[in-house]
Amino acid sequence: xxxxxxxxxxxxxxxxxxxxxxxxxxxxxxxxxxxxxxxxxxxxxxxxxxxxxxxxxxxxxxxxxxxxxxxxxxxxxxxxxxxxxxxxxxxxxxxxxxxxxxxxxxxxxxxxxxxxxxxxxxxxxxxxxxxxxxxxxxxxxxxxxxxxxxxxxxxxxxxxxxxxxxxxxxxxxxxxxxxxxxxxxxxxxxxxxxxxxxxxxxxxxxxxxxxxxxxxxxxxxxxxxxxxxxxxxxxxxxxxxxxxxxxxxxxxxxxxxxxxxxxxxxxxxxxxxxxxxxxxxxxxxxxxxxxxxxx
Numbered sequence: 016x017x018x019x020x021x022x023x024x025x026x027x028x029x030x031x032x033x034x035x036x037x038x039x040x041x042x043x044x045x046x047x048x049x050x051x052x053x054x055x056x057x058x059x060x061x062x063x064x065x066x067x068x069x070x071x072x073x074x075x076x077x078x079x080x081x082x083x084x085x086x087x088x089x090x091x092x093x094x095x096x097x098x099x100x101x102x103x104x105x106x107x108x109x110x111x112x113x114x115x116x117x118x119x120x121x122x123x124x125x126x127x128x129x130x131x132x133x134x135x136x137x138x139x140x141x142x143x144x145x146x147x148x149x150x151x152x153x154x155x156x157x158x159x160x161x162x163x164x165x166x167x168x169x170x171x172x173x174x175x176x177x178x179x180x181x182x183x184x185x186x187x188x189x190x191x192x193x194x195x196x197x198x199x200x201x202x203x204x205x206x207x208x209x210x211x212x213x214x215x216x217x218x219x220x221x222x223x224x225x226x227x228x229x230x231x232x233x234x235x236x237x238x239x240x241x242x243x244x245x246x247x248x249x250x251x252x253x254x255x256x257x258x259x260x261x262x263x264x265x266x267x268x269x270x271x272x273x274x275x276x277x278x279x280x281x282x283x284x285x286x287x288x289x290x291x292x293x294x295x296x297x298x299x300x301x302x303x304x305x306x307x308x309x310x
Contacts, residue, residue, distance in 0.1 A: 029101040029136040047127045048117035052177025055079035056115040058271045064108045065305040068234050069095050079173035080116050085132050087116045102138050111141035153279025153288045159185035159197035163207045166229045182210035198281050201229045206255040212273040217265035217291050221249040235269040242298045260284040265292045275299045
């Protein structure tokens, strides 16, 4: 990845309906979202010029905004078209896309009933989220200090920027300790997710994953569950206590950025990336590639 700061790169960003030069895509320091977390976003990947599940991501972006009590002034179709336009304008085929919507700077205070809602979409080249050389060996994951909040205390079904504050803290702490990421428990001490990815375990040929009711039910998570079921692999969505990790043979995490990444270690628990993980990793890689259109 380029070492150039993100605000100094070249290219184009779609901003409130117009393509603007990358370096001109700015917000004011008194933007409501900067102070109060009134922002939602998506993370998406394009493969061979096609954005994987673009419509689903656009729909989730709109829904996330509604959960945060604002309406994005663009339709799902318009958001989808804007993503394709910025990808084309930046001349990219394999890229990461970041749509982000936020409350503007008309009012400053907790209440922001009349603030303008903005939408911007950027795209850039972004290789594997984790070191490719380490990926197939399985990454090492620490245990996070913070837990996912009770869904009665936070809008956990929204991909809201503010919910990632504890993720950044936890990932930084893990990286300082030599790990690639951190596993977060939920508010009741059960296995939840990593800082930006969902988690799966393998036991006796079946796939086990936490119920996504206090964290994001990722689009990649949904895709992997579908791929597993296509192969007749049993998928068990259930509550998982941390000590149960001792009984799982394989582990991997999923996300638009992480894709499917094998895990070798979570704190004191160890796993061996095996046949089931490899199969689903390969199935996912095949699934995201653009499908040939029928003549």
